[in-house]
Amino acid sequence: MTKPLEVKQEVPVVTRTTSNSYSLKESATVKWSLITISFLYISLFLILPLISIFVTAFEKGWETYVASIVHPDALAAIKLTITVALIVVPLNAIFGIVAAWLITKFSFKGKNLLITLIDLPFAVSPVIAGLIFILLFGAQGLFGEWLFEHDIKIVFALPGIILATLFVTFPFIARELIPLMQTQGVTEEEASISLGASGLKTFLYVTLPNIKWGLLYGLILCNARAIGEFGAVSVVSGHIRGLTNTMPLHIEILYNEYQFTAAFAVASIMSVLAIITIIIKNIVSWKAKDV
Amino acid sequence: MSIQVKNVSKSFGSFQALKDISVDIESGELIALLGPSGSGKTTLLRILAGLEGLDEGAIYFDGENITNVSPKERKVGFVFQHYALFRHMTVFENVAYGLKVRPRKTRPSKQEIAKKVNELLELVKLQNFQDRYPSQLSGGQRQRVALARALAVEPKVLLLDEPFGALDAKVRKELRRWLRQLHNEFHVTSIFVTHDQEEALDVADRIIVMNNGKIEQIGTPDEVYENPKSPFVYDFLGNVNIFRGRLQNGKLRQGQFEISAPNYLDSHDEAVGYVRPHDIQIEKEKVDNETVAAKITFIHIVGPTVQIELKREDNGEFLEAELTKEHYKNLEIQKGDIVYVRPKQLKVFIPEDFSI
Numbered sequence: 001m002t003k004p005l006e007v008k009q010e011v012p013v014v015t016r017t018t019s020n021s022y023s024l025k026e027s028a029t030v031k032w033s034l035i036t037i038s039f040l041y042i043s044l045f046l047i048l049p050l051i052s053i054f055v056t057a058f059e060k061g062w063e064t065y066v067a068s069i070v071h072p073d074a075l076a077a078i079k080l081t082i083t084v085a086l087i088v089v090p091l092n093a094i095f096g097i098v099a100a101w102l103i104t105k106f107s108f109k110g111k112n113l114l115i116t117l118i119d120l121p122f123a124v125s126p127v128i129a130g131l132i133f134i135l136l137f138g139a140q141g142l143f144g145e146w147l148f149e150h151d152i153k154i155v156f157a158l159p160g161i162i163l164a165t166l167f168v169t170f171p172f173i174a175r176e177l178i179p180l181m182q183t184q185g186v187t188e189e190e191a192s193i194s195l196g197a198s199g200l201k202t203f204l205y206v207t208l209p210n211i212k213w214g215l216l217y218g219l220i221l222c223n224a225r226a227i228g229e230f231g232a233v234s235v236v237s238g239h240i241r242g243l244t245n246t247m248p249l250h251i252e253i254l255y256n257e258y259q260f261t262a263a264f265a266v267a268s269i270m271s272v273l274a275i276i277t278i279i280i281k282n283i284v285s286w287k288a289k290d291v
Numbered sequence: 292m293s294i295q296v297k298n299v300s301k302s303f304g305s306f307q308a309l310k311d312i313s314v315d316i317e318s319g320e321l322i323a324l325l326g327p328s329g330s331g332k333t334t335l336l337r338i339l340a341g342l343e344g345l346d347e348g349a350i351y352f353d354g355e356n357i358t359n360v361s362p363k364e365r366k367v368g369f370v371f372q373h374y375a376l377f378r379h380m381t382v383f384e385n386v387a388y389g390l391k392v393r394p395r396k397t398r399p400s401k402q403e404i405a406k407k408v409n410e411l412l413e414l415v416k417l418q419n420f421q422d423r424y425p426s427q428l429s430g431g432q433r434q435r436v437a438l439a440r441a442l443a444v445e446p447k448v449l450l451l452d453e454p455f456g457a458l459d460a461k462v463r464k465e466l467r468r469w470l471r472q473l474h475n476e477f478h479v480t481s482i483f484v485t486h487d488q489e490e491a492l493d494v495a496d497r498i499i500v501m502n503n504g505k506i507e508q509i510g511t512p513d514e515v516y517e518n519p520k521s522p523f524v525y526d527f528l529g530n531v532n533i534f535r536g537r538l539q540n541g542k543l544r545q546g547q548f549e550i551s552a553p554n555y556l557d558s559h560d561e562a563v564g565y566v567r568p569h570d571i572q573i574e575k576e577k578v579d580n581e582t583v584a585a586k587i588t589f590i591h592i593v594g595p596t597v598q599i600e601l602k603r604e605d606n607g608e609f610l611e612a613e614l615t616k617e618h619y620k621n622l623e624i625q626k627g628d629i630v631y632v633r634p635k636q637l638k639v640f641i642p643e644d645f646s647i
Binding site: 191201205209 | 341378441
């Protein structure tokens, strides 16, 4: 055997991450006035409205609140919203991983075009996104006649809502993964391959664990947007009660019919979902920092 | 395993990284690929590992053409420049990885894997660190994990990309001695990339000097150092003093000053003479025309050696000489003195298609 190497204890490499720089320390007055302003601002524009949602929701008592939620139309809206999210989020997760993998691990022609296209839904107004699907699949649309002949319903039905939501939410996961995978580079994958691992094993054992927190973060954002999307879905849904109304659409209808309590009751459920999302998101980003 | 590289070329866009490279490497050799950055040495290493494709040519392992064999099948251990350890795995898991991912048929049992990993961790003196993550290790420790991980799969070829590049001088020296020892023990054909000529001279059996995507010279450290085939190799392997002049009757002449070049009796060309700093002799009196007057501009005492910077009195060019401390003391020279410089061991290159 080769004589084991004589090694002195070496100090692990420490990287400075928090900005505890002495030179950046402000005076106490500046610090506290900034904190006060921030909190006042947040209270006025975020916390106050949030409280008012719950106050209005419970204005006419617990029974009315429950009745508004268990109303068949409300339940149908909740069910539809969850269905859409359950279909859209996994699809976008697959697309996001594939796109991020393609963009960061390979070089090919048209890569920049693909990156730009991924950002497109951020740039296009959701209403226009909805209109695109009407123009394609609506009765007067490009494929309208063919779809009618084959008795396939896309617009004013679940497929249309899913398509519109997919379109609006597809950048979230890819956008979260691309910068992460770019900084991580390809050397760990190369190491894995040179050690004899197959592509699939490399993905499962090396790539996926490295991106899991970023992926989860993207899933949460994507999910939040899928549940809350209004504009695009509003155009393609057709507002059929109990059939094609998602939660945000249902809230709007109730509000337009002056059923404030019912509207705010459903809104309170969405708010609770949003708060839970934020909490999970924070746990995830806090966990991700540890790794 | 022996390696043959036959007429390999590789371009990245308009940049030609390798130009018609051919090398034969014998089984069990420890080879240094030496060259400045951009010379193509890392590209060649990555092509051998299969991490990079080639445009033209072929690679043979033990006489078998493996040009189109995937990196996964090549049985090559690759140690990356920045280690590329799996950051979410412990040291133990990192080393075990290559065995763990084998197809079920050839995969050793859990106990066998653990035994093998423990052996390797002992070899790299990291048995107490097996539960740590790469981020909790120092640079030298990470490098050793990377080496253990590559050795775990019992590679037929070990390829190391700038293995000691990111380490501090002391750790670096220890590790390269240890690599040499390890190689003497295992005799696995090994190729490492470096831009540090000292590292190459110290460790390798043979050195391949590369420049601009071409091989400048292949030889043992001694051959390459003593008989560089080109000005580039001479320059790259150490500090150098340059004397320009014209060859005449076996002497390189420059005005009054002449240096004997007995191998060039018949030449009458413009030529450039190269002399290493330790082949420069300093004299206090002018004895003959084989010396040139120079003024001492700087004296550095670096441990046991003394480096002296001089400025030639005739043309203002700078020279560098290296003396032992003892010799320096006997000479009794100091900054500002005019002395006479005598180049011994002149290496003459006649410029044809190269420029300096």
